[in-house]
Amino acid sequence: MRLKLHIWRQKNANDGGSFATYARDDVSPDMSFLEMLDVLNEELIESGEEPVAFDHDCREGICGSCGVMINGSAHGPESGTATCQLHMRKFRDGDEIRVEPFRSRAFPILKDLVVDRSPFDEIIGAGGYISVNTGSAPEANLIPVPRDDAERAMDAAECIGCGACVAQCPNGAAQLFTSAKISHLAELPQGRPERFARATKMVEVMESYFGSCTNFAECEAVCPKGISIDFIAQMNREYLRSRFK
Amino acid sequence: MKLDGKVPAGPVAEKWTRHKFDLKLVNPANKRKFSIIVVGSGLAGASAAASLGELGYHVDCFCYQDSARRAHSIAAQGGINAAKNYQNDGDSVWRLFYDTVKGGDFRSREANVHRLAEVSVNIIDQCVAQGVPFAREYGGGLANRSFGGAQVSRTFYARGQTGQQLQLSAYQALSRQVAAGTVRMHAKTEMLDLVVEDGRARGIVTRDLADGTMASWSADAVVLATGGYANVFFLSTNAKGCNATAIWRAHRRGALFANPCYTQIHPTCIPQHGDYQSKLTLMSESLRNDGRIWVPKAGGDSRSPDQIPEAERDYYLERRYPAFGNLVPRDIASRAAKTVCDEGYGVGHGARGVYLDFADAIARLGKDAVAAKYGNLFEMYERITGEDPYAVPMRIYPAPHYTMGGLWVDYHLMSTIPGLFVIGEANFSDHGANRLGASALMQGLADGYFVLPYTIGDYLAPRMGEEPLPTDHQAFREVEGEVTDRLDRLLSVQGKRTVDSLHRELGKVCEDECGMSRDRKGLEAAIAKIQALREEYWRNVRVPGAAADLNQSLEKAGRVADYFELAELMCRDALDREESCGTHFREEYQTEEGEARRNDEDYKYVAAWEWTGAGDTPRLHKEELDFENVPPSQRSYK
Numbered sequence: 001m002r003l004k005l006h007i008w009r010q011k012n013a014n015d016g017g018s019f020a021t022y023a024r025d026d027v028s029p030d031m032s033f034l035e036m037l038d039v040l041n042e043e044l045i046e047s048g049e050e051p052v053a054f055d056h057d058c059r060e061g062i063c064g065s066c067g068v069m070i071n072g073s074a075h076g077p078e079s080g081t082a083t084c085q086l087h088m089r090k091f092r093d094g095d096e097i098r099v100e101p102f103r104s105r106a107f108p109i110l111k112d113l114v115v116d117r118s119p120f121d122e123i124i125g126a127g128g129y130i131s132v133n134t135g136s137a138p139e140a141n142l143i144p145v146p147r148d149d150a151e152r153a154m155d156a157a158e159c160i161g162c163g164a165c166v167a168q169c170p171n172g173a174a175q176l177f178t179s180a181k182i183s184h185l186a187e188l189p190q191g192r193p194e195r196f197a198r199a200t201k202m203v204e205v206m207e208s209y210f211g212s213c214t215n216f217a218e219c220e221a222v223c224p225k226g227i228s229i230d231f232i233a234q235m236n237r238e239y240l241r242s243r244f245k
Numbered sequence: 246m247k248l249d250g251k252v253p254a255g256p257v258a259e260k261w262t263r264h265k266f267d268l269k270l271v272n273p274a275n276k277r278k279f280s281i282i283v284v285g286s287g288l289a290g291a292s293a294a295a296s297l298g299e300l301g302y303h304v305d306c307f308c309y310q311d312s313a314r315r316a317h318s319i320a321a322q323g324g325i326n327a328a329k330n331y332q333n334d335g336d337s338v339w340r341l342f343y344d345t346v347k348g349g350d351f352r353s354r355e356a357n358v359h360r361l362a363e364v365s366v367n368i369i370d371q372c373v374a375q376g377v378p379f380a381r382e383y384g385g386g387l388a389n390r391s392f393g394g395a396q397v398s399r400t401f402y403a404r405g406q407t408g409q410q411l412q413l414s415a416y417q418a419l420s421r422q423v424a425a426g427t428v429r430m431h432a433k434t435e436m437l438d439l440v441v442e443d444g445r446a447r448g449i450v451t452r453d454l455a456d457g458t459m460a461s462w463s464a465d466a467v468v469l470a471t472g473g474y475a476n477v478f479f480l481s482t483n484a485k486g487c488n489a490t491a492i493w494r495a496h497r498r499g500a501l502f503a504n505p506c507y508t509q510i511h512p513t514c515i516p517q518h519g520d521y522q523s524k525l526t527l528m529s530e531s532l533r534n535d536g537r538i539w540v541p542k543a544g545g546d547s548r549s550p551d552q553i554p555e556a557e558r559d560y561y562l563e564r565r566y567p568a569f570g571n572l573v574p575r576d577i578a579s580r581a582a583k584t585v586c587d588e589g590y591g592v593g594h595g596a597r598g599v600y601l602d603f604a605d606a607i608a609r610l611g612k613d614a615v616a617a618k619y620g621n622l623f624e625m626y627e628r629i630t631g632e633d634p635y636a637v638p639m640r641i642y643p644a645p646h647y648t649m650g651g652l653w654v655d656y657h658l659m660s661t662i663p664g665l666f667v668i669g670e671a672n673f674s675d676h677g678a679n680r681l682g683a684s685a686l687m688q689g690l691a692d693g694y695f696v697l698p699y700t701i702g703d704y705l706a707p708r709m710g711e712e713p714l715p716t717d718h719q720a721f722r723e724v725e726g727e728v729t730d731r732l733d734r735l736l737s738v739q740g741k742r743t744v745d746s747l748h749r750e751l752g753k754v755c756e757d758e759c760g761m762s763r764d765r766k767g768l769e770a771a772i773a774k775i776q777a778l779r780e781e782y783w784r785n786v787r788v789p790g791a792a793a794d795l796n797q798s799l800e801k802a803g804r805v806a807d808y809f810e811l812a813e814l815m816c817r818d819a820l821d822r823e824e825s826c827g828t829h830f831r832e833e834y835q836t837e838e839g840e841a842r843r844n845d846e847d848y849k850y851v852a853a854w855e856w857t858g859a860g861d862t863p864r865l866h867k868e869e870l871d872f873e874n875v876p877p878s879q880r881s882y883k
């Protein structure tokens with residue numbers, strides 16, 4: 001396949017950045033998107049240039065490290081797929097592809113396609129856990145969990161924390177990410193004692209970094225794990241109830 | 246050096262309980278006077294850092310990813326073992342202990358393994374209390390499945406994402422401590438060396454990966470939880486950033502490296518499909534429960550699989566191992582696949598692949614039932630290969646996956662450098678020459694939640710009142726200088742070849758000569774090749790950019806430089822061990838039927854290697870192993 005890539009290059013956080021264009025004429029449809037970038041990088045290094053920096057690790061769609069905007073869409077054209085799992089057979093010979101970092105006020109660009117997503121860790125630190133010290137847990141089967149509740153908790157818990165939801169949202173909101181953790185824990189009996197305090201604190205931290213949600217639902221469309229926006233509604237209920245407590 | 250495993254006396258089932266009572270304690274008010282460095286935030290590191298923080302210690306935790314949550318543990322799929330016996334099928338702590346010692350082919354320390362089996366039950370309790378959404382039965386109790394050929398159902402799971410859910414719960418416990426101020430988390434920060442002074446571990450030197458800033462960190466104890474080294478093979482199922490730098494640097498500073506040649510090659514991975522390939526993807530082992538493995542009887546048969554009639558297929562596992570068939574243990578399945586491909590029967594790219602066929606299962610159970618069991622795996626396969634496994638058989642091939650070898654530790658999980666503890670995949674401790682499925686997650690959490698928090702106190706208690714070494718001490722200055730020099734050297738070579746191209750070549754040598762089967766000639770040749778490649782690396786590598794910057798090429802370059810040294814040790818260890826055991830298969834030592842021939846008389850020991858300087862032959866130390874409870878027997882899966 002022959003492709004033309006327009007890739008965002010930016011030296012560091014203070015640099016303005018701009019697109020650079022790279023023509024590719026030997027792309028195999030069986031390559032993953034990141035392998036296509038690997039090959040480009042090998043050539044850049046050999047020709048004495050700096051390779052394109054991008055985050056990645058597992059390359060199995062689970063660690064949440066990777067993630068770029070591909071033609072304006074977080075993680076690219078294939079639904080339910082992280083950038084590392086996207087393969088070039090999803091593109092056509094002759095395509096032009098624009099590759100940009102996940103842009104958001106809360107995610108400053110560090111270099112090229114690498115951004116700083118640390119506010120997500122702060123949201124979790126604000127209450128995205130169950131307060132149980134090591135060693136103090138009761139026998140596991142003393143806490144029966146209805147199967148449907150466990151399944152629903154798991155639906156929410158599958159979030160990989162990649163930040164695609166924020167990058168795609170016109171407001172740069174982090175509702176999908178935050179609600180996934182609040183719902184996961186509120187769904188389980190173990191998580192209920194702290195549910196309202198958790199919702200309050202996590203939402204506060206979220207709002208201090210991110211924009212607000214106006215129900216565009218673009219987050220759900222690009223989420224590589226298909227996390228449902230129903231969880232945002234659930235978070236709002238948890239949050240409201242915490243206000244009335 | 247006399248290696249003392251410090252295994253406590255008494256019957257194996259009572260050792261840990263009694264020993265916990267004998268361990269020295271640090272009283273609660275004094276814990277905050279101690280600082281501990283934990284390198285790694287995977288299951289082992291995150292669980293340790295969280296638990297130590299809860300106890301009141303000052304903890305600094307490091308990881309190279311941009312968030313602690315992303316450690317490689319997150320990619321584990323299948324599940325975690327625990328001897329709960331919820332299924333009433335005859336499981337017990339003793340059985341899990343027995344299976345693990347036997348599965349490790351009698352090359353692990355009984356006392357450690359028994360402790361692991363004991364605390365396995367606490368792990369499940371802890372994880373459930375933390376909110377891990379494990380699979381449930383309709384009655385609300387926890388569900389189990391049987392995994393990796395075990396004869397009882399003791400594996401707990403959360404869909405195909407058990408590692409993710411365990412990792413996130415450990416990360417959340419860690420985040421709670423970060424918010425409480427007991428743990429300082431340093432993401433995107435890589436440990437590049439260990440500081441040893443007066444024979445004790447005193448701290449580490451790190452590089453901030455976002456901007457290249459070097460820093461020194463001092464503490465009363467250092468814990469390495471940095472995972473395995475399967476990326477020495479270049480292509481493996483490990484995350485791209487997984488590396489051996491932390492343990493290798495510690496090895497060079499005096500920590501013995503145990504059993505480096507025990508590396509696990511997982512049988513069911515998606516085969517390589519091109520030269521640009523960057524990693525291999527694991528397909529859960531559970532596929533072997535219903536899939537049948539075969540190759541065409543005629544080598545080079547290029548017909549599509551559905552055109553090959555039944556009579557012209559060789560279901561080689563079913564043929565060679567009628568009792569276990571497609572469910573033989575990992576090492577046996579992997580080696581058999583390699584053998585048929587070596588003999589020219591392989592299929593697909595480079596004829597390195599075998600079929601994993603679900604046609605019979607679909608005919609027997611119906612497509613829907615197969616989809617219900619394996620739907621997301623089939624989807625993943627199709628996403629990567631573009632082929633529909635409901636219609637054509639999958640192609641699979643073994644891939645490097647897990648490393649049983651690692652830094653040598655005693656019963657307290659302390660290395661041969663006092664004050665340096667090693668937990669999780671980074672140590673050598675519990676799996677002998679072969680790890681059973683769903684046991685790595687168990688070990689990581691056992692070490693971090695339930696073993697280290699006890700044993701580290703025994704080291705710290707007598708040191709009450711001692712001050713950690715200041716980071717402007719000469720010892721720190723020297724190590725910082727060495728680290729900086731090394732980075733500068735890598736940047737200044739400015740040769741012709743990229744890090745990846747040299748790493749690929751190294752990986753190929755390791756895979757061919759020190760992979761699923763090994764022999765003297767090949768290993769000797771491999772050592773020479775590795776030395777030559779290493780020499781080329783330092784002469785001809787090209788690393789662009791600067792040290793004081795986000796520089797992913799430089800990160801890789803340092804890790805690969807360490808792999809070049811580790812690879813040689815791996816081959817030396819494989820050469821030295823003149824027997825076949827577990828994953829270590831030496832062509833020269835096999836039975837007439839082609840099975841592994843272990844030699845307990847001469848090799849019933851842990852091989853622990855001492856670094857003697859660059860280019861010098863490492864020195865071997867042996868820890869003899871005793872099997873008082875599980876008498877060594879020959880594994881047989883016929």
Ligand SMILES: Cc1cc2nc3c(=O)[nH]c(=O)nc-3n(C[C@H](O)[C@H](O)[C@H](O)COP(=O)(O)OP(=O)(O)OC[C@H]3O[C@@H](n4cnc5c(N)ncnc54)[C@H](O)[C@@H]3O)c2cc1C
Nearest residue numbers: 285286287288289309318323324436472669670683685686
């Ligand atoms: C695809 C796959 C599937 C698996 N499935 C299963 C399964 O189903 N069941 C099972 O039991 N096991 C499974 N395993 C094995 C298991 O996942 C690992 O053995 C285990 O998770 C290792 O945990 P760990 O905490 O020791 O290390 P890791 O999770 O690898 O964590 C290492 C940590 O160390 C940090 N680190 C490394 N080097 C440095 C450095 N130099 N400086 C700073 N930080 C550093 C990393 O950032 C990371 O935080 C699987 C493995 C793979 C590859």
Ligand code: FES
Nearest residue numbers: 057059064066084
């Ligand atoms: S690299 Fe891990 S999700 Fe893409």
